[in-house]
Amino acid sequence: MRVFLYLMWFFKQEKKAYVTGILLLLLVAFLQLVPPRLIGVVVDAINNETLTSADLIKWMTLLLSSAVGMYVLRYIWRVMIFGSAVKLGRQLRERLYKHFTQMAPQFYQNRRVGDLMAHATNDLSAVQQTAGAGVLTLVDSLATGLFVIAAMAITIDVKLTLIALIPMPFMAILTNYYGTLLHKRFGVAQEAFSDLNDKTQESISGVKVLKTFGQEKEDIESFSSLSKEVVDKNIAVARVDSLFDPTIALVVGASFFLSIFYGGQMVVADELTIGQLISFTTYLGLLIWPMLAFGWLFNIVERGRASYERVEALLNQDIDIKDKPNAIAAPPKGEILVEIDDFTFPGSSTPSLKEVHFTLNRGETLGIVGRTGAGKTTILKLLMREFEGYEGKIMIDSISIDEYSKSALRSSIGYVPQDHFLFSASIKENIAFTNPALSQSEINRAASLAHVHEDILGFSSGYDTVVGERGVSLSGGQKQRISIARALIMNPEILLLDDSLSAVDAKTEEAILSSLKETRNGKTTIITSHRLSAVQHADLIIVLDEGMLVESGSHEVLMKQKGWYYAMYMRQQLEDLVEQGGHAE
Structure with a gap:
């Protein structure tokens, strides 16, 4: 039942709804005691030939009133308790999603998308079920069970009640054992579901690659294997879950046997009336639900506990990059100074950047070139504060970038990855994307600057064409230019083009670069590229080799x-x- 302690913060938050719901639940549990007692009274009256029409109408009116009362109260407590559980699901989902958006790239490098999706869907549903059906089952099973046992002992016979309860300790021992097994197996089943979820997401995203390499058959086999594993793990859960009902049925059957056997002897000995025995067995029938619910409760809370612990493990992950207290909220502008003495990615032993120093005045263009893996993209990631922990400093307008809030810094940057x-x-x-309220003319202008406007007009629905997930329906060049248009429409102070013209x-x-030069007067642009034609117009070009700056200067200086x-x-x-056939244009 530890999961209820985990959720105590939420129960306190929604205490009015839960207290109201639980009180109404208790009232319903009490009203359930009325029908069995009335049945016993009527049976005894019939047996003693003392039942009159007026008495029958009176008892039936009480019976109908209790039924109507339970109907109304059950509706209200369901709204209170299940409604609150829905709020919990929403709160945890929003907390988890917000946490995801604040995490650094390293967090996502160590986790699969499908696994994170499973946490945000399947696990949260299990936690929500605990706060709804779990609370209901706990309160209802305990209240109904205690009220029924009290009614049996007080209104009928204590000794017979104790005899009927003899099998109950065995049920408590067994259900506790089943609950422990269920917790372990459900955790494994959830992990298997995460694997399947991740596989599905990955395969659908990469369906074009699968088809290109003719790997559909192998991928289907891999999916089937994971699907079978999910089934096997959930069957293992179901095997334990299936033990609850037979165990409870066996215990209830034993209780009925003892009650009828000893109760019958008490009727013969005139210690009980027939009506009392009928009321007692009817009460005993009411105990079936609490016992079944108790087994179901173990299922719910163990699933909820396993899921909550998985979600909490994610929420407890520290945010690597945080704003300083009183961080500057104004977007930065001005000269960029980069003096990185050493930077090594987390988990790596080899420095990615070493002794990289340069200054870029506001409004200038910087070109960064070098072999694959030389550290070009790393500089951009550090400039955007996607990573920290470097020796040295990065400053904009003579202020270290970690003095700015992340939102302020990134609002000045348009990034095309x-x-x-x-x-x-x-x-x-x-x-x-950054401003849905922009006019069509502004969107057209950005697309024209990125030289993709004519391509868009050629699509069947023009600008209203749906591109599909990850732009699956577009060519690589079209996706690049639409991404550039998305960055340009921000009119950012600093534009980062990370090999975005390849x-x-x-x-x-050449046309795109000319457009940028004409429209970004006074704005800073940084371009990384393998193709040197993309940076030869830059005010400053730096050459990286194995993370070190080996050359710097303008195109003319570097050529010399x-x-x-x-x-x-x-x-x-x-x-x-050679591509032009050996003839220069």
Whole structure:
């Protein structure tokens, strides 16, 4: 029952609803005692030939009144308790989602999307069930059981009641054992469901890759294997769960046997009337629900406990990157100073950046080039405070970036990542993602600057075309340019293009860069690229090699140095010439 202690914060929060619901539950449990007693009275009156029409009408009126009262009260307590449980589900879901949005990239690198989705859906449903059906079952089973036992002992016979309760300790021992097994097996079943959820999400997202490589059969087999594992784990849960009802039925049967056997002897000995024995067995019938509910309760609370512990483990994960007290709320503008002496990604032993120092004036363009893995994207991630823990400093307008609030810093930055993520929405909604209230003309302008406007007009529904999840219906170049339009529409102080022109041809690249130069006067732009034509116009170009800055300067300066930049530029020029058939334009 530890899960109820876990949820005590919520019960205190919704104490009015829960107290009202529980009081009404207790009242219903008390009213349930009326019918068996009335039945016994009527039977004795019939047996003694003393029942009159007036008495019968009186007893039937009481019986009907108790039924109507229970009907109304059951409706109200369900609204109170189940309504509160729905609020718990909403609160935990919002807390978990907010926590997800605050976590650093490292958090997601160590966890699968499908697993996180399972926590936010399946686990929270189990916790919500505990706060609703679990509370109901706990209170109702205890109240009904205690009231019935008290009625049996007080209104009929104490000795017969004790005899009828002899099998109950065995049920308590067995159900406790079943509950322990259930907790262990349900935790394993939830993990299996998470694996299946992750597999499904991954396969659907990568369906084009699966089809391209002809791996549909293998993927289906892998899915079937995981699905079978989920079934096997849940069958293991069901095997334990299935023990509750037979055990309870056996205990109830033993109680009925003892009650009728000894109760019959007491009737023969004139210690009980027939009506009292009928009332006693009817009361005993009312004990079936509390005992069944008690078994069901173990199922609910053990599932809820396992799920709550999984959710709490996520919520207890520290937020790696936090705002300082009284962090600056104004978006930063001005000169960018980067002096990174050393930075190593968490969990890695090899530095990703070392001795990278440069200054970029406001309104200038910086080009960052180098081999794959040289550290180009790492600089951008540090600038956006996706990671911390580096030796050195990064400053904007002479203020360290960790002095700004994360929201203020990132509101100044328009970021176009290498992995262009588009939402399953219309092109218009994707471009206007940061401000859905933007006019169509503003959206068109951003698309034109990214040179994707004509492509969009060629789609069947134009800007209202739904692109599918992750932009599955678009080409790589179209996704890149829509992502650029989404960043440009912010008119950010700092624009980061992380190898964001790799999927467009040289002519389109040149047109986009010209548009940026014309429209971003006074704004800072940072471009990382493997293709040097994308950065040759930059005010400053830095060359990275294995995380170290090995060359820096303008295009003309670097060409004169005849180092890595010069060699790579000449090589790419030759490759372009070959692609044009050996003739320069």
